[in-house]
Amino acid sequence: MNHTHTSDIDFERSPCAVANMLDLLGDKWSLLIVRDLILGKSRYGEFADSREGIPTNILANRLKRLEMAGVIKKSAYSAKPVRYQYELTEKGRDLQPVLEAMADWALKHVPGAEVFSRYR
Amino acid sequence: MNHTHTSDIDFERSPCAVANMLDLLGDKWSLLIVRDLILGKSRYGEFADSREGIPTNILANRLKRLEMAGVIKKSAYSAKPVRYQYELTEKGRDLQPVLEAMADWALKHVPGAEVFSRYR
DNA sequence: CCGGATCCGGTCTGATACTG
DNA sequence: CAGTATCAGACCGGATCCGG
Secondary structure, three states, X not given: OOOOOOOOOOOOOOOEHHHHHHHHHOOOOHHHHXXXXXXXXXXXXXXXXXXXXXXXXXXXXXHHHHHXXXXXXXXXXXXOOOEEEEEEOHHHHOOHHXXXXXXXXXXXXXXXXEOOXXXX | OOOOOOOOOOOOOOOEHHHHHHHHHOOOOHHHHHHHHHOOOOXXXXXXXXXXXXXXXXXXXXXXXXXXXXXXXXXXXXXXXXXXXXXXXXXXXXXXXXXXXXXXXXHHHOOOOEOOOOOO
């Protein structure tokens, strides 16, 4: 068995759209990675350096999940040492309104929250 | 120590609004409870009966968290056996745009998703 | 170094049984 | 009906290791 003890992936099918969305992205980290991508980050190290401090094993797992879910895609930007960059698909970019709604809410209701750059 | 082994609550303070929001509500169940409340449910048993099947210990824990976060409030609707009902605060009702954005996304990108009643 | 994979201790989840 | 208790197993976070 070679699967990385962190959950391999099978998605539920609920009749509720919100439930489906949450089944896919309803954890502490996935949407933060999407946020980083929207903010222009694209490499593993950049995600890892975000101030929230995602552990690397979780990061690797979430990137895998997001890719399998069709939210991001990766491409090699260098051979030699093979290095990948990640970018949002259309499906991923369409999450921006969700993040904006979350940011709006937090700005109104969580004291002391600033916004990550160009969102408000 | 009598705390119910399911996490007692202390919230982070990140400068990112999205991160704060996710720290509070970024799990599989919390927003589903909010959805149920928006749909008009108000009692423990109604939440427990939702088709997603939240375990009762998780439900109790999330209700506690949401209350401490000021997203819901509970009130007794019967003495004798004391029974509580839950309702959204303004802070909670303001989550509706987030749920709607999620529903929109899922309707577009998750095949086979319907919407929970009056959302689209 | 960078992008992960692996290991490990501790926490949380999920299923279900139980109680007032 | 509205929760609590219990427990195994999944998952998280931190550290470390490794291949290129």
